[in-house]
Amino acid sequence: MISQQTIQQILGRIDILDIVGEFVKLKKRGSNYLGLCPFHNEKTPSFIVSPGKEIYKCFGCGKSGNSISFVMEHEKYSYVDALKWLANRYGVEIEETFVSDQQRQQYQTADSLFIINGFAQQFFADQLFNTEEGQDIGLAYFKERGFREEIIRKFQLGYSPERRDAFTKEALSKQYTAELLVKTGLVANRNDQLMDNYRGRVIFPIHNHSGKVLGFGARILKKNDRAPKYINSPENEIYLKSRILYGSYFARTAIDKADECLLVEGYTDVISLHQAGIENVVASGGTSLTPDQLRLVKKYTNNLTIVYDGDNAGIKAALRGLDLALEEGLNVKLVLIPDGEDPDSYVNKVGASKFTQFVNENKKDFILFQLEVALKDAGGDSIKKADVVNKMAETISKINKAEDFTKQQDYIKQTAEILKIEETGLHSLVNKFIRDRIATQERKMPFEEARAHEENAKQAEATNYDDATFNLLFKDELQEREVARILIEHGVKKWNDKKLIAEYILEEIPDESLIDNAEVILxxxxxxxxxxxxxxxxxxxxxxxxxxxxLSTLAVSLLNFPHDQSDRWKSEFSQNSGFQQSLFQQSYEDFMRAMRKDNEAELNNFLKIDEDRSDVEVDSAIMYLKLRKIKRMLLENQADLEKPHTTEELYMLHQTHEHLKKMEIELTRNMGAVVIK
Structure with missing residues (x-):
């Protein structure tokens, strides 16, 4: 884990304009900045960055956050990776804390493997471009494949010389340990002799999502029946083949923009398509797709198009992993390259434009294609056809997300028509597979957990909120969030000469009994x-x-509108003024138009950036909470009145009711409106 000291150093240097401005062209509008949203396609800018609050908000797609979440969302990084990216950008040395010696050793090993792989990549690239052997053999091979020098350098391709220990000697001279060199797979230990593992091969570095080299693929160039065509790095602390898609580092932005991921088999397929300008492409390495690889795709898009060779091997490879893709909720299409070509050779043959046209015009529905292939294999064999029916029902049952219900029903209808069977029968079979899967999952669920699920279901069924109850809960939710916003935005300001606003609020809220929202309580x-x-x-x-x-998500959501209210905004849109949707829409459009035109006169109708209304906001929030407490006490008192009591007890309860009502009326009068029914 990254130490708090390092995190604070990073946060102290972060400039949200600097971070977002690297990816979005921003123009100053008032005290904020406006640009085209990088998270969805738009022609009219609605993405606003507030340097004062260090947050961003898109009024088109609704995304909002801070500098760290922007890097996480845009670059698809984890929280830790985003911090490391920012630390590197601002020259902050990362200090990490570890919970155990074993974990410290794992981190140190992983860091060492990354360092060795980075050194190896530079060594192989140098051999490719700056040695006679590399130019004559490695570079000649790549150019023969049609790769231009800029694409070779982009993917950091290289060459490992024929000499038995060229890389090994160089690495040992740089003080890299033999044990770690063997662990990377770059060096082999044979009969206590260290030697290069990839000699005489061209090298394809494999990158993680932040551009670091995880491992290598090495292709043999000479004909050798005993040697494998490709050698890949062995699994270790950083190289896990099931979690890697080749080219994802170079494709992530293009996939996000295209909202589609093209999946091919080989390294050269990826490189050739990138060179042709088709950059939303990654490779599976010819293996069956894994859940981790599919989740990696889903980080960028829900639309996966598999582009494989049209031969039998390509078809079988394409069909592997289909059920897993469906379970992940991906929309899967299939394109088979014709005439014995692969994506690499076909794009070089017809060019980028015709390749793209071919892909768009020849996308097959993956499930229906699977059915087509299965029926062709079954021929007239009735037993095999029955197996096809079962297989298709099982496949369709994997479409199990609620939002995909209509899609599942369409597949049942189309499949039944193609198989010439009753739709109701296929529907029943699909449901059977769904029930069987649920039963299997429930058997795995611990008894106590299952009982808790059952109890929750009963409570949910018994609950019957009417609209008034829902509206009251929603209003309470907004008011609780308002208290949280005031604490965050104004807490360190002075309330008076003796205390801060935060101290005043926390005194008025001595415990969390008035708050229902778990995040606000936190x-x-x-x-x-x-x-x-x-x-x-x-x-x-x-x-x-x-x-x-x-906490960070709550804070951003509370502050994500980058302006304070003006009198016009409040009068036109406050709850007490009879808010109308059409009026809001028109004024919102006027506001955005003023932002884009940088019309200060118009903006001032909406914005009062410098007006400090924290005292009013604090009073309003505190009075609301007190009013809600009184309302709850009134309800409790009313419930108590309905029970049997002595005359003296009833008198006390009536006195309490009158006292509480007076307090309620007084608070309501001070607030200027009745805020609770």
Whole structure:
């Protein structure tokens, strides 16, 4: 784990304009910046960055966040990887903490393997471009395949010389240990002799999502029946074949923009398509697709198009992993390259434009294609046809996400028509496979967990909220979030000469009994802890960049509208003024138009950036919570009144009711509106 000290150094140097501006062209609009959203296709900019609050918000697709979440979303990094990317950008040395010696050893080994692989990549590239052997053999091979030098350098291709220990000697001279060199697969130990494992081969580095070299694929150039055509790195702390798609580092942005991932088999397929300008492509390496690989695709898109050779081997390879892709909720299409070609040779033969046209015009529905192939294999054999029916029902049953119900029903109908069987019978068979799978899952579920699920289901069925109850809960939700927003945005401001706003609010909310929202309770608890230990950290940035994603997501969502309300905004859109959707839509469009035109006069109708209304906001929030507490006490008192009591007890309950009603009326009058029914 990255130490808190390192995280604080990174946060201290982050500039959201610098980060977002690397990927989005931003123009100043008022005190904020506007650009085209990088997360969805739009022609009119609706993506706003607020440097003052260090957050971004897209009013088109709704995405919002901070600098770290932007890097995570745009580059598809984990939280830790995003921090490392930022640390590297701002020259922060990463200090890591470890929970055990074993974990420390694993991290150190992984770091060492990355360093060795980086050194090896540079060695092989140098051999390719700067040695006579590399140019005559390796570079000549790549150019024969049609690769231009810029694409060779982009994918960091290389060459390992024929000499028995050229790389080994160089690596040992740089003080890399023999044990780790063997672990990478770059060096082999045969009869206590260290030698190069990839000699005489061209080298394809395999990168992770941040561009580091995980391992290598090495292709033999000479004819040798005893040697494998390709050698890949062995599995180790950083190279796990089931979690890797070749070319994903270079394709991730293109996949995101195209909202489609093309999947091919080999390294050269990927490189040739990239060279032709078709960059949303990755390779499976010829193996069956794994759940981890499919989840990697789904990070970028739900649309997967498999582009394989049209021969029998290509068809079988394409069909492997279909059920897994369906379970992941991917929309899968298949394109088979004709005439014994593969994607590499076909794009070189017909060019990028015709290749793209061919793919778009020849996409086959994956499930129906599987049915077509299976029926062809079954021929007139009735037993084999029955197997086909069962197989198709099992496949369709894997489409198990609620949002894909209509898709599942369409497949049942089309499959029944092609197989010439009753649709109801196929439907029943699909449902049987679904029931069997659920039963299997339930058998795996611990008894207590299953009982908890049953109890939750009963409670959900028994619950019957009417619209008024829902509206009240929703209003409470908004008000609780308002308290959290005030703490984050104004907590360290002075309430008076003796205390901060946060101290005042926390005194008025001595416990969490008035709050129902679990995330707000979590934030209040974190704020209390900060005020007791390190109150100087209790700023909005502390929560915007909090390592607990629940807190950081809450903080961003509370602050994600980058402007304070003006009087016009409040009068036109507040709940008390009879908010109308059409009026809101028109004024929102006026607001966005003013933003794009940088019309300060118009903007000032909507915005009062410098107006500090924190005292009003605090009073309003505190009074609301007090009012809600009184309302709850009134309900409890009313429930108590309905029970049998002595005359004296009834008198006390009526007195309590009158006292609470007076308090309610007084608070309501101070707030200027009735906020609770």
């Amino acid at each position: 934030l209040i608890a974190a704020f209390k802890e900060l005020m007791q230990s390190t109150p100087e950290l209790a700023t909005k940035n502390y929560f915007i960049y909090h390592p607990d994603t629940k």
